[in-house]
Amino acid sequence: MGTHEQLLKLYNDLLPDSHDGKVMLYVVPLIRYNYKKSDYLYLLYRDLIENKGDRYKVKSLSVWQHYIFVLKSLVTKSVILHYHWLECTDFKSLSGMIYKLISIFLFKAIGGTLVWTVHNKVPHDKKFRKLNYKIQSWMASKANIIHVHCKSAVDEISLYYNQPASKFRVVDHPSFPSKNVSRELSIERLNYKRDLFLEPDDSIFLMFGNISSYKQIEKVCEIFTDLPPKKKLLIVGPVKKGQMSNFNTIKKIAKNRENILLIPYFIPEDMVPFYMNAADCVVFNYRQILTSGGVELARSFNRPIIAPNNGCLRDINDEHVTLFENQDQLRELLVTFESESQQDA
Numbered sequence: 001m002g003t004h005e006q007l008l009k010l011y012n013d014l015l016p017d018s019h020d021g022k023v024m025l026y027v028v029p030l031i032r033y034n035y036k037k038s039d040y041l042y043l044l045y046r047d048l049i050e051n052k053g054d055r056y057k058v059k060s061l062s063v064w065q066h067y068i069f070v071l072k073s074l075v076t077k078s079v080i081l082h083y084h085w086l087e088c089t090d091f092k093s094l095s096g097m098i099y100k101l102i103s104i105f106l107f108k109a110i111g112g113t114l115v116w117t118v119h120n121k122v123p124h125d126k127k128f129r130k131l132n133y134k135i136q137s138w139m140a141s142k143a144n145i146i147h148v149h150c151k152s153a154v155d156e157i158s159l160y161y162n163q164p165a166s167k168f169r170v171v172d173h174p175s176f177p178s179k180n181v182s183r184e185l186s187i188e189r190l191n192y193k194r195d196l197f198l199e200p201d202d203s204i205f206l207m208f209g210n211i212s213s214y215k216q217i218e219k220v221c222e223i224f225t226d227l228p229p230k231k232k233l234l235i236v237g238p239v240k241k242g243q244m245s246n247f248n249t250i251k252k253i254a255k256n257r258e259n260i261l262l263i264p265y266f267i268p269e270d271m272v273p274f275y276m277n278a279a280d281c282v283v284f285n286y287r288q289i290l291t292s293g294g295v296e297l298a299r300s301f302n303r304p305i306i307a308p309n310n311g312c313l314r315d316i317n318d319e320h321v322t323l324f325e326n327q328d329q330l331r332e333l334l335v336t337f338e339s340e341s342q343q344d345a
Helices: 003-014 040-050 067-075 091-110 129-142 152-161 183-194 217-224 244-254 269-278 293-300 311-315 327-336 340-344
Strands: 023-028 056-060 079-084 113-117 145-148 168-170 203-208 231-236 260-263 281-283 305-308 321-324
Touching (some): 003 145, 003 168, 023 040, 067 079, 079 091, 145 152, 152 311, 183 269, 203 217, 217 244, 244 260, 269 293, 293 305, 311 321, 321 327
Parallel strands (some): 023 079, 079 113, 113 145, 145 168, 203 281, 305 321
């Protein structure tokens, strides 16, 4: 059963066919319709959005539009609120949290149906950890269904939030559209676009996505300072808000290292295939992770992947994915890794 069918079953179980007519499916946060090839929410709901004749009408809401699902629930019970993420990361988000929680409380008090997707066990930056735990525990208790992306997350998250396993449903992470471009052309395009000096006989290791401390990029950089020049680490993605200190650490290690290449910018969707197809291996070094969109993106391009044995990554059954237990194992994998072209030589 694919992601779309799993999602439909989840909703149909909540509101069986006894409810006549359309069901309004409110999604928080906003779906980024301008990024149809990379936005997680768009890819998750794509089939529901594009098949307008289906039972469910999808509408995504911003923070200050939360009143809409409250008002809608006053006039009909054919409403589902599917909430993704819920955490405070700074004082600005803290100010909006009160409004969010009041809106969700009123929605549930009226009799609304709530689905909550748990993407992370704890916030990546670990800010407001106790407060976030209280907020998320409350959310878990209010949710009719808690959605996770793998079976191994059910026991872990149900224990963490003290909720019965029967409340959980597994719906797979959506896959990403991929485009096959030759490695040679990809390297040529990146060299031209970013003034790089990648060679076809380099072993190119890619770390792709927002730069943030929980990804422990600096530890991978330190490993590459001891590796041969032909083994190149390509770090690609914008610096996440509040992570300049971590970025400066990475930049300091990479300075004067010809095999550590730093591209700290947002990457347009049309350039993603060139980075993925140029890479011999995509590397992840999460400190802690439950679900990884980055791994799913790399899998969509059939890239060899090195990642930690953590969270939902444990459930992946893919010959391209190699999991490690600690930093020593990661070092060994990077040292001994050979690309397909090297193996064929």
